[in-house]
Amino acid sequence: MRFLSENLAEGMVYQIDSGLDGNDRVFSYLSPAVQRLHGLAVEEVLANPDLIYAQLLPEDRDRLILEEERAFATRTLLDIDVRVRLPSGEVRWRHFRSAPRLRSDGHIVWDGIEIDITERKQAEETARRLAEEGLAIQRLARISNYRWDIPTDQLTWGPVFFEIAERPPHDFPRTMEGFVQLIHPDDRQRFRQALDAILAGHPIRSIEYRLALPQGGYKHIITHSTVEFAADGQTPRVLSGYAQDISDLKRAQLEKDHLQAELAQAQKLESVGRLAGGVAHDFNNMLGVILGRAELLLKDLPDPSPLRHGLEQIQTAARRSAELTRQLLTFARRQAVAPRVINLNEAVSGMLKMLRRLIGEDIRLAWSPDPDLWHVCVDLSQLDQILTNLCVNARDAIGGNGTIEIVTRNVTLDAAFCATKVGLTPGRYVMLAVADTGQGIPPEVLPHVFEPFFTTKMPGQGTGLGLATVYGIVRQNGGFLDVTSQPGQGTTFRIYLPRVLKPSPDLQPEPPLDPPRARAGETILLVEDEPGILEVGRIMLESLGYQVLAARTPADALQIIKDRHPSTIHLLVTDVVMPQMNGRELGERLAAAIPGLPHLFMSGYTADIVAHRGIDDQRHHFLAKPFSLESLATKVRQILDQTPRPDASA
Template sequence: PRKQAEDQVRLSRDTLLAEFQVLAGIIRSEAFSGSDTEQTIRSLLEADARQQLVERVSLWLFVQEGTAIRCFDLYELPQDRHTSGMGIEKQDYPAYFEALLSEEAIVADDAHSHSATRDFSASYLTPLGISSMLDVPIHIHGKLAGVLCHERVGSPIVWSPEQRLFAISIANLVSLALEQGERNRVEEERNKLQDQLLQVQKMDAIGRLAGGVAHDFNNMLQAILGHVDIALRAELPESPLKGDLLAIRQAAMRSADLTRQLLAFARKQTIDPKVLDLNDTVSSMLRMLQRLIGENIQLIWTPGYRLWRVRIDPTQVNQILANLTVNARDAISGVGRLTIETSNATLDEAYCEERVGFVPGEYVRLSVSDTGCGMSKETVEQIFEPFFTTKGIGEGTGLGLATVYGIVKQNEGFIQVQSELGQGASFQIFFPRCGSDLVDQTPSSEPEPPRGGTETILLVEDEPAILLIGRRILEEFGYTVLVASCPGEALELAANHPGEIHLLITDVVMPEMDGRELGNRLHAVRPSMKLLFMSGYTANIIAHRGILEAGIRFIPKPFNITDLGKKVREALDS
């Protein structure tokens, strides 16, 4: 008996030593120290099954507020395979759940007769050939979270103290892995929120920068364009200066376009949304888009059936399609296809959960796809950053897709990109469905020469060069023009002018007071006077998030003679 006892002690010691070495190996392994919680759990279950020589080892976690458990992972040793997803309801096996909630290990040498596990006999144990079970509680942050289950297939066994101790040790490691996974998820979410905050701060900084630059830069461009337009009207067609003037004008317009793109990205662009049928808007652009891409690229247009209405500024649709079309053209080497599609789309919560920033609801989808060279994953992650470009120096500004992104966000929409190298690219844009089915009438695209008049106009502008050029343009149209270089001067001039003032044209951002306040004060004493705002950047004075308020008439700087003439006539005739 003494020798038998010594042998038993030696066996127990050797078993504990072997188990200790297994546990030490697990802790030192890359799988346990890695960030992949699922892989760590799989490795622990495999090591448990092999050390214990148990056919089935599984991890189950509580769900539905503790009324059920769901299999996180099941490892089957003979088949060397992992499965998951099975579930057990408390209402079906109340005795087992009662034993679990006691937070004590369930040691069922005979699982068919044990009080906690016998309810499984007909539905689970017998079909799978399970004879013995050893279930150990799993805790996360000190709270019961699940169970580590060991299932013996074949003849029943008596679970030894060493097996129980090893099972508890593995359960503790599983708990550590789950807690670390939870910390990793919290840290990942924190980093994601931090990135989103930095993105918002960056957007805000760019917006402030864009606003300041746009106001000053567009004022300078306005003076240049105004003088060039007047010079072009004065020059004879055969004048040698005409080519130089046109070159100056083109350079100024390109500069103005860059400013508009920067404002669009920063969601500071002043817009006038209309209720649109996107099919009609896209159709009206097809001829222009075909000219952009050239004859080697086939343009395919697939309009959606009974398309819902959207509310967006038509010029922004033009900006989106023009930028995406130019990008597609540059991505296609030689012959290729550009496909534009529209469709109705209802986004549910499951779809939106997988996409950051998406919100469930009804949308109209605008899809632009090409058969070009495609993009790598790293490129896709950067394409909406301002000034990011894959083109050579002088071939792109890096603002095209940033402009598209800003426009989509300004209109409370979403955009997603699918692309792989050599597989082309697809841009999916979702605009919120508009409740109205009535499409707003858009002005005719046929150019009409602006008409002049004899009315009296009060022009208020704090930039002397623009004040001078504005006066000259308006007088060329036949108007009587009163000029003021600041709001105070405008108020005094209006108070002393004996005749009627038919129209106030005022800058928006000025010292002393903004254009809106000036308009309100003058309207109080001259209620019949019409109002036209002009600005390179409205700073939300006459617009909310860039969207013009109803009834506001506005012309963005820089404008040309024709645009100003039309806007003035529209305001006077309104």
């Protein structure tokens, strides 16, 4: 014992006589190391054994006493870790280990050692903390380690994987084949093939698959593995690695793909819109000449006349062409609009009778309004287009008996919902939905339904501009259009229009049916760089009784003002986009000579191109080409009636 005592680096040797009944604690031997371990001399402890016990932390002292009583009663080994507080105040960990033996006099003697295990305990605590932190990181990353002992077919997983799989450990397969049965049936063969390739030493280290959940559904898992071979270098012994739940990543990727597809579609539609805007000007100018000439000829043609039918056909075809151009511009969000703050319920209710006639008696039209609907800002004529196009589309999809339901609701769209929709921002919206019980739209067709001229109808049954027009109207009014459909289960179009607070004043009364005419002495300066439009416009205005001064260029217009007294000109009617200077600039130049001279701007260009020239139809008088005699007469009369006669400049 003395040899052991003197050579035990981190501990001491002791011998305790516990007497006949085990209640005594008398040290019969104590190694000198007690000075190093407890800061006490051997003589002090031999004289008062309680000095050692006094250093124990209270809760550990109680544990030690209970363990001593147990060991004495059972005559078995005492083995315990406790903490002591040294005279310096430092707390250290100690391990006590002693064995009982019966001495010849009947006393129980304990031969034992005390070892300082503070460093070991600190290492264990560090390891425990690191393990907890590692587990927390695994939970955060949704990742878990695993190990497959191939010879015994024992598969073990880290605790996080049971959380990922949503199964308790006792209910989880412990063999590889049992685990494979939890994999989606469509992924099992690929999983087995990849597993065989890994075990054969091929450079395949990851497998992606879907794992079945006990409550239904699947999670996407990716497993990264490494193989440990036996001594022969050929036989796989252990497969280990980690598995990660990538379900959130998969969902994010699907959302990203969806957004990219929506963005590509939006860009494609925008390109078509630019194309529509590019041809609109020339097309509208040509239509303006055709419609204007036809209208003037019909006006002067005697009735009956063999020419009337042909002219009316020309006029009808030109009007249909003008409507086609207008639809293209609406799709491209470049048509001038007059939005008002309205209650959709009131507007839709006023259209129901017309819509019921439109869809026919075989189809039931259901109307489900929200009684407390918020206001929106939209052009009423465009709302009519929206409902007409959607209901016609629904009617054709039903093709017999069925139901079309129109619904309005207040909705608040959050960031999560808007994140999946290109161009939609969180906020409060009014939803207008049109749902049908028709055949539904096939998945391969759904991405194309808003493309201009795309149609699945037979030739002659549609232009393919109906839904494209709806798309353009909704976007032009600051809204968002969404469509959901399943083949055989019908289709629902949902329109989200931003909520507004203040209603608009009542509409102005409709203009009179008969074109208003000129009053005595009223003169109009007409400026247009297209000769055909200039001539038609001049003839129209003269037929209404106005004196017309026609100019092909802004320079010609300025020269006319210079050559005659400015006070004899009462209105400037000018094209917007012209060489040398645009219509707004010309108006500003003329205002210097004729203060207060009113302007009427006209153009066949799209609304955004006109706006770039400083013309806003909300602040200026504007007439879109092609225009009729009635619309020109009404606009001119309206401007002249609200404008005092200009005086000559000084």
